[in-house]
Amino acid sequence: MSSSSAPILILGGTGTVGSRIASQLSSQGFTPIIASRSNGSSDRQPNSVKFDWLDSTTWSEPFSRAPKSVYLIGPPSLEGDKPMIEFIDYARSRGATRFVLQSASSIEAGGPTMGKVHAYLRELGQRGEVEWAVLRPTWFQNNFSEHGHHVRSIRDESKIYSATGDGKIPWVSADDIAAVAVRALTSEDPPNTEYLVLGPELLSYGEIAEILSEVLGRKIVHVDMSATELQQRHRDFGMPEEWARMLSAMDTSIKFGAENRTNDVVFSVTGAAPRRFKDYAQSVRDVWVKP
Ligand SMILES: NC(=O)c1ccc[n+]([C@@H]2O[C@H](COP(=O)([O-])OP(=O)(O)OC[C@H]3O[C@@H](n4cnc5c(N)ncnc54)[C@H](OP(=O)(O)O)[C@@H]3O)[C@@H](O)[C@H]2O)c1
Structure with missing residues (x-):
């Protein structure tokens, strides 16, 4: 692990993965x-800072604390x-x-x-101008x-x-993504x-429904829609047109096998076995129970 005592800047630090990175970093000192x-x-908490990607006047404040690494x-x-x-480029000019x-x-x-952005970081890295990593997580449990x-x-x-048919996904837990991120942010060697x-494990939405049925003790059903129907459903929930189209196209890719693979990256980077879907579902089951 890096011996640097510089703080680590987590952009999107209140979200699903970012909040877990922050808490894992804190617990590791x-x-x-x-x-x-x-x-x-x-x-706001003492280690929190306002940051908006779309308002560059908010970009300078985090650098008053001189972070070297940025997620x-x-x-x-x-x-x-x-x-x-x-x-x-701005962050590099401020010492990251x-x-x-x-x-x-x-x-x-x-x-x-x-x-x-991935290609840009890789290019800077190849020129020796930054240390970098890119995490490419699959769909989150x-x-x-x-x-x-x-x-x-x-x-x-x-x-x-969903519009994924019987297509399978190697669902990953946000805690495991965060654990890989923490290693990438803090390792001594870049x-x-x-x-x-x-x-x-590879699970279709139908198999996810079966696991949830078991965990909840009631029947959960996967409704397999066409991509057009799913797009309309997203729009009905107020999602912008372009975003709805992109998400339903991603379901079509899953249907035809785009996510049908697994690997040992979580274990090889963190030394811990990745979480199985059923264990995750049992840990959060109350969110699916009507009060
Ligand atoms: N969900 C999946 O299955 C999945 C799979 C693979 C990859 N991904 C990728 O993961 C990323 C999302 O990660 P996540 O689910 O951990 O995030 P998330 O829970 O959606 O949270 C997003 C974070 O970004 C902040 N944010 C939103 N708009 C912002 C803005 N304009 N300026 C600054 N901060 C902003 C949010 O806080 P505020 O609202 O307070 O700003 C929040 O902290 C996306 O790039 C997505 O494509 C997701």
């Missing part, structure tokens, strides 16, 4: 700086690469030397949005408990909606590589 838009509120979770925008690349990006399993270096639409449909209708972060 590191100091996270937790950055997000909502951290401007009156109840990058981008804004929910298909054009997020532009402010992110601009920010990376290591950047760890959270991208996605479905996005290769040079691909859309995070893929462009936590989507079922921390994202509104799955929580509501499981709790209120005993249904899960990682200078990408990590495809996958969970331990």
Whole structure:
């Protein structure tokens, strides 16, 4: 582990993965700086800072604490690469030397949005100008408990909606993604590589429904929709058109096998076995029980 005592800046630090990185860093004796838009509120914690990707006047405050390493979770925008690349250059000018990006399993270096940021970091790394890593996690187990639409449909209708057919996914836990991130941020030697972060078992949405049925003691059903129906469903929940189209297209890719693989990255980086879906489901089961 790095002996540096410099604080570590976590952008998106209040979200699903960022909050877990912050807490794991703290428990290992590191100091996270937790950055997000909502951290401007009156109840903010001493190690919190207001940060908005889309407002560059908020970018300087974290650097008053001289972080050397930065974890990058981008804004929910298909054009997020532009402010992110601009920010990376800004952060370097303020003394940051290591950047760890959270991208996605479905996005290769040079691909859309995070893929462009990935390629940029790799290029800077090849020139010896930064230390870097890119995490490419698959779909989160936590989507079922921390994202509104799955929580509501499981709790209120005993249904899960997707357009994935029988396609399988190596669902990964946010705690395991965070553990890989912590290693990438704090290792003595720079990682200078990408990590495809996958969970331990391949499960379709139908198999997820079966596990949830067992954990909850009531029947949960997977409703397999067409991509067009799913897109409409996302729109009905107020999702922007482009985003709804992209998410339903991702389900189609899963249906045809895009996520059908697993690996030992979590174990090889962290030394701990990745969490199984059933264990995760048992640990959060109350969110799917009507009060
Ligand atoms: N969910 C999945 O299955 C999955 C799979 C693979 C990859 N990913 C990728 O993971 C990333 C999301 O990670 P996550 O689920 O841990 O995050 P999350 O829970 O959605 O939280 C997003 C974080 O970003 C902050 N944020 C949002 N807009 C911002 C802005 N304009 N400026 C500054 N901060 C902003 C949020 O806080 P405030 O709202 O307070 O600003 C929050 O801390 C995305 O890039 C996604 O593509 C997700």
